[in-house]
Amino acid sequence: MKISMKNIHKSFGTNQVLTGVNFELLPGEVHALMGENGAGKSTLMNILTGLHKLDQGTIMIDEKETYFSNPKIAEQHGITFIHQELNIWPDMTVLDNLFIGKELKSAFGLLKSNEMKTLALEQFKRLSVTIPLEQEAGQCSVGQQQMIEIAKALLTDAKVIIMDEPTAALTEREIQKLFEVIASLKKEGVSIVYISHRMEEIFSICDRITVMRDGKTVDTKPIPETSFDEVVKKMVGRELTERFPKRVANLGKTVLEVKNFTRKGVFDNINFFVRSGEIVGVSGLMGAGRTEIMRAIFALDKFDSGETLINGEKVSIKTPYQAIEHGIGFITEDRKDEGLILDFSIRDNIVLPSLKSFAPKGLIKEKNEQDFVDMLIKRLTVKTESAAATVGSLSGGNQQKVVIAKWVGIGPKVLIMDEPTRGVDVGAKREIYDLMNELTSRGVAIIMVSSELPEILGMSDRILVVHEGRISGELLKEEATQESIMTLATGGQ
Template identity: 80%
Template sequence: MHIQMNDIYKAFGANQVLSGVDFDLQPGEVHALMGENGAGKSTLMNILTGLHKKDSGTIQIDGQERYFDNPKEAEKHGVAFIHQELNVWPDMTVLDNLFIGKELRSPFGLLRTKEMKALAKKQFEKLAVTIPLEKEAGLCSVGQQQMIEIAKALMTNAKVIIMDEPTAALTEREIEKLFDVINALRKEGVSIVYISHRMEEIFAICDRITVMRDGRTVDTQAIAETSFDEVVRKMVGRELTDRFPERNPQTGDVVLEVKNATRNGIFENIDFSVRSGEIVGVSGLMGAGRTEIMRALFGLDQLDAGEIWIGGQKVSIKNPYEAVKRGIGFITEDRKNEGLVLDFSIRENMALPNLRSFSKNGVIDYKTETDFVDMLIKRLQIKTESSETNAKNLSGGNQQKVVIAKWVGIGPKVLILDEPTRGVDVGAKREIYQLMNELTDRGVAIIMVSSELPEVLGMSDRILVVHEGQISGELTKSEATQERIMTYATGGQ
């Protein structure tokens, strides 16, 4: 199957995601699709399979203009998509998951279970998978669930298979077997779109590579004609602008020290420290373990090993309450589900971590609380008619400011910011950056997790790069470049 996507545009509201993308997939090739998080790779493939509708552009399949109304229609015509987010139904058996929506039935409507089991076993043998078909899918490991998804796609007899980060949860042995299957499919004329951040895999299995950046196609080349360094340069080839306020950090003593922090299967041997007045940026690709490390530091998840030291004292943090008591604030990346109570007012949201400060003998002093909230609204320039406005009625940028305000209000020693400017407009971003500078001027230690390389470079005094659950590199501000960060993030040296 030959697919040509030409001049594809797509916007979600005011957010222009794709701006004239071209993509060409030849029959029987493994074609890498690479780019930073947010470059538009998955959106492009979702347009191909009918999950999203393009705004403009053309799609040709075997020389004929063709558009699918939904992924089921695409699959029916030989285009299957294995998504990064697993679509396993946890309460159903492995067999039921493999045939969901495609069950084999007799003329009387009865399930042909024996035949379905034989087909499933045959496919599992190809992948060297040994999962019992009667097992509940929710009891399988993430890696096993990924193999179930791969097997399900292969059983459709697809002519094109899109694989989005297919090896993220697989063992080395499982990856080797998957590569064997990909090579066999290539020989049968099946085309593979291989979306991955793992550079070594791209060079091991792919024939050609298309690099995307900021919703545009940068280049398409044969793998044999490019190099690791060249691909990295194409992925990150942007210039920083003056949107970042100048930093003149005055760092002091170590406030937070993490020693050998490990959460089995998620991250291991994490060692780093943060000083007062310092911003330590944490970079890495999606799924590298950045957020998981921060959740453990805040007590949302438990460490299996390692130590946390605050102000030179070893501490035990088993829940967020203990973290707040120790002076740690955590601005989560998911502000709507984890950072805010959307049906609460601005005042109620800001006051939540500070209720003890406003209470005496269990009674809240509302005047003190209101004065405190009004001060924060003014200081962060939150655009609202009053502090009683519901959080759900604010713009994204102002919602983010409310999340930041509620943690600034506790007077933190350490403030963890996970994607602090995601979904925020340029003006609000600069205001958040200025607030970060104000906080560090007052001696607050900041850890900033961000997927935006310009933001990491523009605001960090030091940068830690996480790759597959480990810190793969540490860079000073003077050492850091986009290429170096991306090299460490993709497993290079």
């Protein structure tokens, strides 16, 4: 299938999102679509699939002018969109999620359950996925939910698959498996639009790249004819001298220590500490227990035994509110369901954990609150016309900045960051890294869980590796390599 989008314009109210974008997709091509958060990438694809109606421009599919009125019709014509924000029904089974709206039925209207199970297992085998089909999707990790969405797309027999940040929550092993699937789809003539901020992936699997900036097309080039630095410059409009900022850690006393943390069947005998001014990276394969340990520390999930010490004193943390009272902030990996209230304004989301400080006598000091919000929006360069805009109206990367602003705003002693740059563009990533350096220079202790090994290596002072619910090793920054981390992550010594 060949797709040509020419001179595409789109506004939402007074906000001009796309101004004359051009994009072409060839049959059997893996085409990277890159740009900063808010550049208009997802909006362009939503126009292609009929979720949004264009204001001006032309869409040609196989040389015929074509417009879809909704994504369902686009899917029926062979175009499937795997969104960055996953469309999972948490209370339904994995099997029901895979076939929702596409159930196989007999002539009498009865579900062909066995046939659906067979097809689902075939796709799971293709992706090396082992998730019970009868399990509720809400019980799956974000990475498992991502694989369910990918399997769902493969079940549609699509001619074009749009993948928006498909590897953001996947492990290295799952990413490699996905790349193998993409290569086989390409051989079958399936075209892939690949939206990602992970530059290594773009140069590894894509044939061409289109770069967008501020709602415009900047350039389209074959991958061999461009470079990392050139793409970054076109995306952000300036040169990015270094991917990671230099870190000079000024380590102080131990701020947080956990002892003998155990939750049966999930993690066992977890012991570690983090010091003032330190970034401790936490690595490991998906399902190893990294996120579950952090959720237990913050009291989002229960644990069976263990102790938490703040500044050397044992504390009891049984609710997230108590964690906040003790100066712990937690940037969850699932910003959509746990990090934000999408229908609330940016302002309300940012002040939520800090509300008590603006109402010492029960009355909110609105001027102080507004100044506080404006300062954080500016500091984290959140792209928005107003703090009154709903968080759900922002791009995924700008939503992530609001989550970070929310927790930076409490003035934490300890900040747990679970996948802090998931779905964030290269320029915004650097801004987050600079902010992390700024926070640690003020004495904040940071625990950073990340699936990106370059990020772990580039920002951590010490690295803990988790394997099957246990800390399998600890590495100093100077001795850590991707190979040594992966060895520990897979149970090696």
